[in-house]
Amino acid sequence: MGYRLSKHDFSELLHKLQEDNKVYGPTCKEKKGTFSANDLVVYDQVADLNDLELTTKTKFSPKEIIFPIRQTMFYFTEDQQQIPQVDEESIIIFLRPCDRNAVKRLDEIFLENGPEEDIYYQRLRDKVKFFVLECTTGFDSCFCVTMDSNRVEPEEYTAFLRFEEDELECEVTDPDLEHLIQELGSEIEFNPQFKEEDETEVNLPPKEEITNDLFEHQLWTDYTRRCIACGRCNTACPTCSCFTVKDIVYEENSNCGERQRMWAGCHIDGFTEMAGGHNFRDEYGDRMRYKTMHKIYDFNERFGFDMCVGCGRCDDICPEYISFSNCINKLNQIIEEGE
Amino acid sequence: MAVNVEDNPYRAQSAEIIDIKQETDVEYTFRLAANMDLNCGQFLEVSIPGFGEAPISVSDFGTDWLELTIRRVGDLTDKIHELGIGDKLYLRGPYGNGFSLEEFKHRNLIIAAGGTGLAPVRSVINYFYDHPTEVNDFELLMGFKDPDSLLFERDIDRWKEKLEVLITVDQTCGVWGECVGLITEHIPKVNLSDVENTEVIVVGPPLMMKHTIKEFKKLNVPDDKIWVSYERKMHCGLGKCGHCKIEDNYVCVDGPVYNYAEIKDLKD
DSSP states (O other): OEEEEEHHHHHHHHHHHTTTEEEEEEEEETTOSSSTTOOEEEEEEOSSGGGOOOSSOOSSOTHHHHSOSEEEEEEEETTEEEOOOOOSSEEEEEEOHHHHHHHHHHHIIIIISSSSOOHHHHHHHTTEEEEEEOOSSOOTTOOTTTTTOSOOOGGGOSEEEEEOSSEEEEEEOOHHHHHHHHHHSEEEOOOOOOOOOOSSOOOOOOGGGOOGGGGGSHHHHHHHHHOOOOOHHHHHOSSOOOEEEEEEEOSSOTTEEEEEEEEOOTTSTTTTOOTTSOOSOOSHHHHHHHHHHIIIIIHHHHHSSOSOOOOOHHHHHOTTOOOHHHHHHHHHHHHHHTO | OOOOTTSOTTOOEEEEEEEEEEOSSSEEEEEEEOOOOOOTTOEEEEEETTTEEEEEEEEEEOSSEEEEEEEOOSHHHHHHTTOOTTOEEEEEEEESOOOOGGGTTTSEEEEEEEGGGHHHHHHHHHHHHHOGGGOSEEEEEEEESSGGGOOOHHHHHHHHHHSEEEEEESOOOSOOOSEESOGGGGGGGSOOTTGGGEEEEEESSHHHHHHHHHHHHHTTOOGGGEEEEOOOOOSOSSSOSOTTEETTEEHHHHOSEEEHHHHTTOOO
């Protein structure tokens, strides 16, 4: 059912929801950007509707809320292993359709791939309610329509929100939330709108024409020269889910410590390094090839849909101005021209 | 519904070390008291709290024990080498598919192993050593860097009694009674008169596997008669951490054992 209510009332509702929920959304940290007088737009907890930054794309995705950058798996003391507890509150995340679709990719890896679910991911993921922000224009580097991640289905969100001047319109799928909103707003006819056209033109190569011959192409050598293997594209990506497990011991008492996992990235040195020092992708261009194929081909071969959601964050963040959408286009061009 | 954290696939169980055998200067085989439902060629995530975790092949197993052959190459394995009988290691698994022995029964089997690549096939060799009537013809080729790098010498002496065994070392000095030269140089010696009924297992370092397979191909062994076991970096064993992925394959869950025909075109 759809409702219209004032922003003021919605803000009040948000305060109320915070009694049982941690609420996250895109926020703007004034003058906290990399350069002087630059703002930093990132996901963080929001206390008030005014905290939401709705006009700029976040530098990083909301994935860190359910897949933290660094996460303790066990505390250990001699023979004892203890699993850390998580907060009791549920989690509300305000996010755009591309990022909601990105969570679907994370679900596939953490909950579906392999013999068992990843309980660390699952116990946070189970707490999440998604408040999807309507996004019909996107930003200049996005290509979600091409990646088929511009839309979300009602079962994928608790609320779908359209912000207007002083009011907002929404669709609510959760009966408890609906009960609260009914008291504040008026019923309306509401149909979620989605982005229908990408500003950035991206031509996905046909899957059946992607062959191993492409792995040897000059295209990747060019990236060997340009990429500096900083891994920012991996960290900014809402679907990159790789991690490394590492033990630390406390300085005060080396009998006690933690087993932690932290984000890992296929562009970063050491990603494939085995005991003894053998690496499988020394060349940075090979890492670009590996990531590109994973995002638009390999994942699809295994799970039936592309991994990349076309948010364009990797393009925005690369210090070498490498554009992933350009890379996809070049690959498509190479195939079309039959080089 | 709350997730039961106790039912945690990342939780390791402790296992007591009941025997230790020195193989080389840097490799030891640890026998652990553990009752796991294992296949030949599977691996475990082995850890010591505070020193980390690593994927290690099970190099042999019985009903209430298993063996891990561990080379000293890093923080964790250095620490493991300090342990003695009665100390504990932490294990989780087993992971991966392992070898399907049914594929090799009543056929000619050739195993070509390089260095520590012998560890994941040692239990296969021991199985057919113990059940010689279940295999037609069995040849074992082993390549090591030098005579000091030989693994499982006590097994090799035993295997020689019943099996066709060829050992070669890349280089030698002093008195050396076996072959010298890369394993690839000795492949033409194997009996491939009945290729259709022969299965070949190749395990070892990436370069050794590549060239060994090439030699078998020259002798007209079809791709689907060749079996390999891949080693990759792994941090979970559960298809999550991503380190071991090759194209759409997760070596930890789809491998580490593959039929060569299925993966020959995969590129890391």
